[in-house]
Amino acid sequence: MAHLTGSERSQYVQNMFDRIAERYNIMNRIMTGGQDMKWRRFVIEKAELPTNGKLLDLATGTGDIAFEALRKTPSAEVVGADFALQMMHVGQRQPQYGSQVGWAGADALYLPFSDESFHAAVSGYLVRNVIDIPQSLSEQRRILKPGGRIVILDTSPPPNNILKPFILMHLKYGIPLLGRLIAGKDASDAYTYLPESTQSFKTPEELATLIEQAGFEDVSFKTFMFGTMAVHWGTKPKN
Numbered sequence: 339m340a341h342l343t344g345s346e347r348s349q350y351v352q353n354m355f356d357r358i359a360e361r362y363n364i365m366n367r368i369m370t371g372g373q374d375m376k377w378r379r380f381v382i383e384k385a386e387l388p389t390n391g392k393l394l395d396l397a398t399g400t401g402d403i404a405f406e407a408l409r410k411t412p413s414a415e416v417v418g419a420d421f422a423l424q425m426m427h428v429g430q431r432q433p434q435y436g437s438q439v440g441w442a443g444a445d446a447l448y449l450p451f452s453d454e455s456f457h458a459a460v461s462g463y464l465v466r467n468v469i470d471i472p473q474s475l476s477e478q479r480r481i482l483k484p485g486g487r488i489v490i491l492d493t494s495p496p497p498n499n500i501l502k503p504f505i506l507m508h509l510k511y512g513i514p515l516l517g518r519l520i521a522g523k524d525a526s527d528a529y530t531y532l533p534e535s536t537q538s539f540k541t542p543e544e545l546a547t548l549i550e551q552a553g554f555e556d557v558s559f560k561t562f563m564f565g566t567m568a569v570h571w572g573t574k575p576k577n
Contacts, residue, residue, distance in 0.1 A: 355399065355422035362425065363400055369513060370563065375402075377491055377562055377569060378462065382406045384489045384571040385458035389413050394456045394481065395439075396420075396446055397464035401429030403491075404439045407460075417456075419444035446474045451481045458482070462491040466539045475552035484576040488554055489569065494542050497565040506537075542568040 358365070366374045381403055387393050390413045395404040398418030407416050417440040420426050426443075430436045444450055446461075446468050459478040468474045478488050496502045540548065542559045545568070549557045554572030561568045 355420075356424035360428060362428070363402070366402075370567075373563060373567075377567060378403050378406045379410075380560070380569055381460050381462065381489045381491050382410050384569065385460050385487050387411050387414055387458050387487075391415070391457035392455065393417070394419060394449075394451065394459045394478075396444070396449075396459060396461040396478065397467070398429065398439075398441075399425040399462070401426070401432060401436065401439055401441075403460055403462050404429070405432065405435040408435050408438055416440065417442055417451075419446075419449070421445055447477060449477045449481055453480055454483045454486075456481050456483065456486060458487045458489065460489040460491075463493070465490055465545065466492050471540075471545075471548055472552060475549060475554075479553050479574055482574045484574055486574045487571060488549065488574070489571045490545070490549070491567070491569050492545070493539060494561060494566055494568045495537050495539060499565075501564050542570070545570055 355362070370377075385393060385407070387407060387410070389411065391411065392415045393404075393407050395401070395407065395416065395418045398404050398420045399422065401418050404416045404418040407414055416438070418426065418429065419442040421443060423443055426441050429439070430441060442450065446464060447470055459482055461478075465471055465474065475488075482488065496506060542561055542565075546557050546559055549570055549572050553575070555575055557570065557572035559568050559570040
């Protein structure tokens, strides 16, 4: 499944997330031991959203990062965009913040937003799934105001250390088993795809280089969970 390319991969990813939408949040909490909430807070911290600022949460899914932005900056205007509509439907039902997010169906490669219209563009588990990373980064740069921030949360291939064999075993067997138990047999392929796509994704250093090549400056990153998660951030130049 992770070997799919082009529109076939895009369609598969869209359908996959729609199928696992109802169980997505609980699977994230279990797979990460609840650490995913800490990573999302870190994403919003690095977004440096000003008072009354405007934030785009791309590949918003069920809206967890968008909701965190509203918790930290209640005056913000937050737009959550995704092409997996069922995921957003789950987020819309969230009682506290679901109605405060501006939900939008969108393709990450062709964003339906004006140039220089957001102070920050953030994403969680987007870049690993897009079929053209440079195009996605270019679109995010386009819609950011000068001085605006890009922040990316995504998985990383396990680094070469003593823990790598155990991490690979968890990715190959543990996560698919959890997927079958919690999300059901119909979603089991999703939790095979996710570990496969993690292992074949860019290293943190490689992704940082792509972000710089897309025209962002002051690019940096921090890894979490034994190096298997990373948050990258950068700034659109002011001139």
